[in-house]
Every structure is written in C-alpha cells, then in structure tokens.
Amino acid sequence: MSDSVKEKIFKIIAEQAVLDVSDVGLDSTLEDLGIDSLGLVESIFAIEEAFDIQVPFNANNPTESEFDISSVASIVKAVEGLVSEQA
Amino acid sequence: MHRVVITGQGTINALGTNVEDTLQSMREGKCGIGPLEFRDVERLSIRIGGQVHDYAPESHFNRQKIALYDRFTQFTLLAANEAITQSGLSFDGELAQSSGVVLGTAGGGVNTWDDNYRAVYEEGKNRVHPFVVPKLMNNAAASHVSIEHNLKGPSFTVATACASSNHAMGQAFLFIRSGMCKVMVTGGSESMLCFGGVKAWEGLRVMSRDACRPFSANRNGMVQGEGAAVFVFEEYEHAKARGAEILAEVVGFAMSSDAADIVMPSKQGAARAIAGAIKDAGLNPEDVAYINAHGTGTAANDKTECAAVADVFGHHADKLMISSTKSMHGHLIGGTGAVELLACIMALREGVVAPTIGYEEPDPECALDVVPNEAREAVVDVAISNAFAFGGLNAVIALRKS
Known part of the structure; x- marks a missing residue:
C-alpha cells in the first residue's frame, strides 16, 4: 500500500466526513464515518480529480460495481489498482 | 373564498x-x-x-x-x-x-x-x-x-x-x-x-x-x-x-398571454392583466393609488406599459403614481416581481412611494406621474405590481393596506 495513495484518500474521506484524518482508519466503513450516498459520489469525484483516474462506480448498484467501497482499505486498494493500470 | x-x-x-x-x-x-x-x-x-x-x-x-x-x-x-x-x-x-x-x-x-x-x-x-x-x-x-x-x-x-x-x-x-x-x-x-x-x-x-x-x-x-x-x-x-402582524392583504391576481410576439410587448395583453387583477380584487380602477411598473427602461416596454395604464385607468391614470424600482435594483428577471412587491408593501404600510431614479427627460409617450428621482409620501390603500415577460406572458398582482 503506497503511502501517498493512502494519505490522499484518508484526507479526501476525512474532509467529506468532516472529521480529522486521525479519525479515519483502514477498517472504517463509509457508513461508520457518516458518509451518505451524496457524500459517496462526492468522494469518488474527489478521488478521480486527485489521481486523474476514472472510477468505475454506478450509484444505482454500489455493491455490484467493480469498485469495492466496503471499507477505507478496499477503496485504497482499488485506487492503487486503477493508478497502476494507468501508469 | x-x-x-x-x-x-x-x-x-x-x-x-x-x-x-x-x-x-x-x-x-x-x-x-x-x-x-x-x-x-x-x-x-x-x-x-x-x-x-x-x-x-x-x-x-x-x-x-x-x-x-x-x-x-x-x-x-x-x-x-x-x-x-x-x-x-x-x-x-x-x-x-x-x-x-x-x-x-x-x-x-x-x-x-x-x-x-x-x-x-x-x-x-x-x-x-x-x-x-x-x-x-x-x-x-x-x-x-x-x-x-x-x-x-x-x-x-x-x-x-x-x-x-x-x-x-x-x-x-x-x-x-x-x-x-x-x-x-x-x-x-x-x-x-x-x-x-x-x-x-x-x-x-x-x-x-x-x-x-x-x-x-x-x-x-x-x-x-x-x-x-x-x-x-x-x-x-x-x-x-395567532395574532400575527399583517403586512398587507393580497386581494387580486390576473394573468394574460399576448399570443403575439416572442419579445415585443403588447398593450392589449398588458391591459387585460392589469384590468383583470383589479376586477379579481373586486375594486374599481380609481381605487389604485400606486403601480409598481414593469418599467424595464427599454424603449418598447415603457411606452407600451404607459399606454396600457392609460387604457385601463382613463382619467385616473393622471392621478395615480407609477414608478419603476428597477432603476435602483436592476431587472432581477425571474426574481424581479418579488423584490418589487417590497416597494408595494412599503407604500401601503408606510405611505412612502419608491421613486423612479435616473429620470432626466419627460417622454410624451410616458406622460404619467412616475415619481421621478425622489421618494414621495402619500396615502396608498391599493397598489398593484406589473410584470410583463418575454413570450408575452403577463401577471399582475393587487395588494391592499391591512
């Protein structure tokens, strides 16, 4: 897990949840952090902007999207994958 | 009702x-x-x-x-x-x-x-x-x-x-x-x-x-x-x-459509909306003391509006006051009638009629009392507010002092 990806995602999620970065953990879920569906699409937008990637996420059916949002760790892992695909 | x-x-x-x-x-x-x-x-x-x-x-x-x-x-x-x-x-x-x-x-x-x-x-x-x-x-x-x-x-x-x-x-x-x-x-x-x-x-x-x-x-x-x-x-x-403070009463409303031109105003369409609002309120034209005009400051609107007012009010058109507060706040397009209703309520409650500022030269085609440049104290029991839109859609609302 590269630190820079993890750090950036923690920052994005913390900002969206209006929390300190220290309150975000790898095993936190977005629900734990109080991020609702609008907050989720906003987070995904911020991630796309930060890494200049396209996140395959469809809000109609989040659990079946290729992009795993079940925890902060899974988001970090998915973003790392997308970033390396692009490299 | x-x-x-x-x-x-x-x-x-x-x-x-x-x-x-x-x-x-x-x-x-x-x-x-x-x-x-x-x-x-x-x-x-x-x-x-x-x-x-x-x-x-x-x-x-x-x-x-x-x-x-x-x-x-x-x-x-x-x-x-x-x-x-x-x-x-x-x-x-x-x-x-x-x-x-x-x-x-x-x-x-x-x-x-x-x-x-x-x-x-x-x-x-x-x-x-x-x-x-x-x-x-x-x-x-x-x-x-x-x-x-x-x-x-x-x-x-x-x-x-x-x-x-x-x-x-x-x-x-x-x-x-x-x-x-x-x-x-x-x-x-x-x-x-x-x-x-x-x-x-x-x-x-x-x-x-x-x-x-x-x-x-x-x-x-x-x-x-x-x-x-x-x-x-x-x-x-x-x-x-509930003992609420009443600022004014809304007594009449009318709408009309020119069914004519997409941008040019129509005297008949405007007049039908003004006359309609007064009739809807159960009032006579002579009861209206103040009109907050649509008064956009374009050549076409202002003369058409004044002609419509003259048609509806006859001799009383020379007695009533008509001002355009757009001269102060500009034309708020879809929000304009709302800001202008504030001036109508002020006229009814405080007896202060907001002026048409920037008024420099009389226009014979707009020969009404436009309350030029300075606010005026006057007793106003009924005020109406005009709005005439592009597309020829007109809406006039009438208020009475409470």
Missing part, C-alpha cells in the same frame, strides 16, 4: 441584504447599479448591473451546503429565512402538510451551468462535480426551502421569464384563497450575473451600458440585477387567530 395576507418578507439584492436596508435604499432613491465584478467581464460590452457585492457564502452556509447550493438558491434561502422568521411560523404536523413553496426563477442555476461549461469546453476537463444537476435545476431553490423549513404541501417552480415571480406569487395566492393551503412561501430569485448570463442578454441589444432610466425620454435599455425576495402568504383567519 379565503382571504390571503402577507405575514413575512425577506430579501437580498443590490440595495441591501435584508428588507430594512432595501427599503431604506428605496426611500433614499439610492442606486444599487454599478460596475460588474466577475471573471471575464472585460470580454463583455455590457459591464454594469445590480450585483450583490461583498457577499460571502461561507458566512451563511457550511462547505457541504455550498457544494449543493447555486447562488440563486443561496439568495432564496437567506430571503426565506428572513421572511419565515418574521412570520413567527414553524411548520410541523398538519400545518406543514398544508403549506408549500412556489418560487419564480427564469434561469435557475445559471452560474453552475456557466462554471461547468467552462470546465468542459474551455478547460477541456472530462469530469464535473456530481452535484451539477441538483445544483442547477430550476426547482433547487424551492426544494431547499421546503427541506429547510419542513414545508410538505404543493411546491414547485414557475419559469415565465420576467414574470416568473408574479406568476409564482399568484399561484400561492390562489392556493390559499381556494382553501387548498394555509400558508405558502413564495417569491422568486435570480442570479445570472456571470459571463455567459450577461453575454446572452447582450445578444438582444436591449441592454444599457450606463444606467436604467425607466420612462425617461433618453432611456437606452435595461440593466440586469440579481437577488431574491420571499414572502409568507397566509390565510387571514389563521394569521388573525
């Missing part, structure tokens, strides 16, 4: 960030029109407007809300808070379900369209913020007012260009008069003072480069403004029973 009264008013516009400041500016005949300040203004040939300056969204809304609220929605929410606070109403239970929001706007989230077109066309970006649609939609302001204040009855947005607010307030009036609703939050908002918004208006060649001078022989066009005004319309018995 139920009687309808106004128990709250709120605003933000170029003349002030609340009702009292706005009315004070109107009493003083102050001009809120000045140089426009926004990105790329130097590429415009029209560079003046009635802009709300020194406005910081951060001092009213948190970051998440700002991401969701276009400027026209922000203005609406501020005006609605002021109006609802003044009314003293809070909405829950049965009252919430029989209270709604009808607001006018012509363009909705024009700044949001502008910013995001810029991002994808000019800057070549391939993605936009996820809230672009909920931010720009014309009903965003009405929906956010309903959400903030728990208004669960009929709520929607009316878009009839420059008559949007009057059409909206007319619907609110009819809903209460018919018994369908107890309280309606109504008025309108506009914020299209951005590069794309003003550029579009430039195309029509009806804009003034220096000032809005309604009814003056040397008038040379309209000047855009921005802002919002929102009112609480309430069923009379409901307001009386």
